Amino acid sequence: MNPKIKIMAYAVLAVCTLWFGYSFFSSLSRASAAKTERVQPDEEAPAPTNAVAGGTNNPASAVTSTNTAEDTNAAAATTNAVPAPPVKTLKTQKAAPSNKVNWGSFGMMLIGVIGLAITGAYDISRFFATRVDELVFNDNLEGVKDPEYDEAEQVWASGQHLEAVQLMRDYLKKNPREQHVALRIAEIYEKDLGNYLAAALEYEEILKKKLSADRWGWAAIHLSNLYSGKLGKPNEAIALLNRIVAEYGKTPAAKKARERLGIPEPVEEKPPEPAPEPPPPEPPKSNLPPGFRPK
Numbered sequence: 001m002n003p004k005i006k007i008m009a010y011a012v013l014a015v016c017t018l019w020f021g022y023s024f025f026s027s028l029s030r031a032s033a034a035k036t037e038r039v040q041p042d043e044e045a046p047a048p049t050n051a052v053a054g055g056t057n058n059p060a061s062a063v064t065s066t067n068t069a070e071d072t073n074a075a076a077a078t079t080n081a082v083p084a085p086p087v088k089t090l091k092t093q094k095a096a097p098s099n100k101v102n103w104g105s106f107g108m109m110l111i112g113v114i115g116l117a118i119t120g121a122y123d124i125s126r127f128f129a130t131r132v133d134e135l136v137f138n139d140n141l142e143g144v145k146d147p148e149y150d151e152a153e154q155v156w157a158s159g160q161h162l163e164a165v166q167l168m169r170d171y172l173k174k175n176p177r178e179q180h181v182a183l184r185i186a187e188i189y190e191k192d193l194g195n196y197l198a199a200a201l202e203y204e205e206i207l208k209k210k211l212s213a214d215r216w217g218w219a220a221i222h223l224s225n226l227y228s229g230k231l232g233k234p235n236e237a238i239a240l241l242n243r244i245v246a247e248y249g250k251t252p253a254a255k256k257a258r259e260r261l262g263i264p265e266p267v268e269e270k271p272p273e274p275a276p277e278p279p280p281p282e283p284p285k286s287n288l289p290p291g292f293r294p295k
Contacts (some may be wrong), residue, residue: 017112027102217253
């Protein structure tokens with residue numbers, strides 16, 4: 001997949017997951033608030049009390065009496081305060097929050113999380129798979145090829161060997177750790193183009209790379225074959241075989257190098273068996289009667 005398309009797909013999936021997650025948790029919060037919120041009861045307004053004392057402050061109940069005597073005494077009639085009936089005040093109530101949880105958003109969020117986990121795990125495993133050389137060599141250095149450079153193999157199959165080599169070089173520049181491509185280039189130089197010197201140069205460059213012991217040994221064996229055969233350099237071949245034996249003596253390639261050099265296989269020395277422990281000494285005999293022992 002195109003890296004740009006893959007990044008866009010990750011971004012869309014992540015945004016959708018976050019959106020549905022926000023919607024779900026928001027509905028969950030509203031539902032929790034709805035359970036705890038209680039509607040307050042209506043409050044009754046206090047009844048006002050009216051009292052008139054020594055005056056005419058209450059026009060509805062003030063009565064003035066006038067006497068025709070010499071002294072005019074103003075008597076203020078007091079009226080008892082009668083409580084007014086309770087008046088209910090209307091309290092504006094807010095709409096209660098919804099107590100429904102958006103389970104649909106939860107399901108979409110879960111699908112998004114699972115999708116991110118699966119695609120992420122796939123890409124991570126693929127990333128580490130490309131970093132770890134999984135090429136398994138046989139005696140002819142033939143191995144499993146990466147499908148991404150099948151186009152170069154198809155060009156090689158059509159007989160365009162130099163064009164295939166160039167495509168493989170371009171691929172190797174982008175993926176320098178995939179040294180099986182370099183081995184394939186050396187093989188094309190040797191078997192298809194008959195350019196043994198170019199093939200040997202390719203193998204020499206391969207041996208400078210950091211490879212596992214087994215793979216390095218097989219590449220060195222193949223180079224020694226070129227030295228001792230088509231290139232007519234027996235001294236270089238013998239030196240390379242000795243190097244395989246000395247530096248990678250426990251590999252299968254070293255076993256083949258010893259066969260060509262006429263060196264016998266080393267005999268593995270078994271560790272010496274431990275000496276048996278001596279039996280414990282017998283106690284000295286005593287002349288005392290049974291049940292008695294010496295002091």
